[in-house]
Amino acid sequence: MKKFIHTTLAAALLAVSSLASAQTLLNASYDVAREFYKDYNQAFVAHYKKTTGKDIKIDQAHGGSSAQARAVNDGLDADVVSMNTTTDIEFLANNGVVAKDWAKKFPNNASPTTSTMLFLTRNGNPKGIKDWDDLTKPGVQVIIVNPKTGGNGRMAYLAAWAYARKKGQTDAQAAEFVSKIFKNVPVLAKGGRDATTIFLQRNIGDVLVTFESEVVSVDREFGEGKVDAVHPSVSIIAENPVAVVERTVAKKGTGELAKAYLNYLYSDEAQEIAAKHALRPRSPALLKKYAATFKPIQLVPVSEYFGSLSEAQKVHFNDGGQFDKIYTVK
């Protein structure tokens, strides 16, 4: 149904665009990127007008990251995709919808921004939570997204695992460590926003593990001062990859525009917009400028312990994988 709506929407947009003659770009993106891309699109449209004199129109379609990837795979005519996990674009590449070497088409693994996992605690941090170890303590309730249903949860799991490995533990010990954290989880949220709701509106849990970028929206939605952001000593780099949907641009002839749109994400202007939305910019100068938000903690790339996100998916999150064992092996 959702796909149907997306397709009809896309079809309707196409019809409108051919009437208006201005080129239209559809960006299929993940849920919580809505506000960032709203601001970025404005900036890009102005920039494009200034440099080429042409008017363009950018449309956005948002949904769960992998639901969006499935929609594009099944026929949603998006020109570009911007996701929050590389596996979503990997899936499109395997099906020939985006280029096989998509990660090399743009700088930094085609990920103009990154995020990382950190903790939100109740105001004043009453349980004194400082690092991943504190999440394993008895009596501490942890809210995490179900890694089965949300990329947010997968990154949280991998971050905890990476922390254990960084401390010199073996894979077996890391498994034990992560398992202990999940034993402290009273409710597994379905997605990132669901987790925030459980933590803040249902008032369940002592600590919420979520994306750094979620902190800003929490302050905006629930008022500042309700939660404390706690940066653990080690966390993971979550890349926000982008790609041109070759299938669509070949049909619509929007290849150049799509490329320009994604390239501009690396410009200083766009990186600054990203920083304001708590997405870590790649630019070191901007990272320093916003150091209050982006505390310099030890960041581990997924490749360091897991090969790639796709391999991590296979070993840890697919059915029968390491994550299932936490709940099925007594």
Next chain:
Amino acid sequence: MALFSLARSHKAARVLPGFNITLGFTLTYLSLIVLIPLSALIFKTFTLTWDQFVEAVTGPRVMASYRLTFGASLIAALVNVVFGLLVAWVLVRYDFFGKKVVDALVDLPFALPTAVAGISLTALLAGNGWVGQYLEPMGIQLAFNPNGVVIALIFIGLPFVVRTVQPVLEDAEKELEEAATCLGATRWQTFTRVIFPSIAPALLTGFAMAFARAIGEYGSVIFIAGNMPMVSEITPLIIIGKLEQYDYAGATAVAVVMLVISFILLLVINALQAWQRRHTGAPA
């Protein structure tokens, strides 16, 4: 003789002309709306070998989710049968101020987006909710565990029972009950011997619909269930989880299993209904 045959042919005539055309239409329509999408589902699972299929549909998490989904749906449907009958009875037999409003309220679970239902039920029953805050100190937890699943399913299933039983109760002849009373039947006897047999088929239909609806329910349950593997994961969530790992075939395999179980259960209920109708001779 001529008159007889005329009467016969008259009897055979149906309200809508052309039995063949209408049957053809029915089959085409059912195929387009129901059968083709469902066969697409089944074809997708053909990409799996038999062993892969079995593995996908019998994993421990999946098995736990069947138990929860079918168990909670059954409990919810049973609760709805009892209380739905009560609601229908009150709405049919009594006149009171605001009856029209109460009558309309019954349909609300139909109209409400299920996610809204789930969110409001959670807000109510969670540890800090209006109701939950009083229950939690007593050790009663209604949200984020299987109890929450049952409650959400009761909510969405209620109108099915009320709306199927209500018209039958309206048509039931009150004179029969009066006659029963005159003949010395106790209230209980009147209910079990006179009223119940006449509404039982409708009650069964309501039960079947509430049950079937509950099995497929996703939106309202997902917010209140807590979604813990092995404890409070419903089968539709397992399907979403499999889609999330791009395991289309595995997702459809689980869906097919759900479909087959539901279909068998509905067949059994239909057969039960037919048997009950023959047994009591009550009109359908």
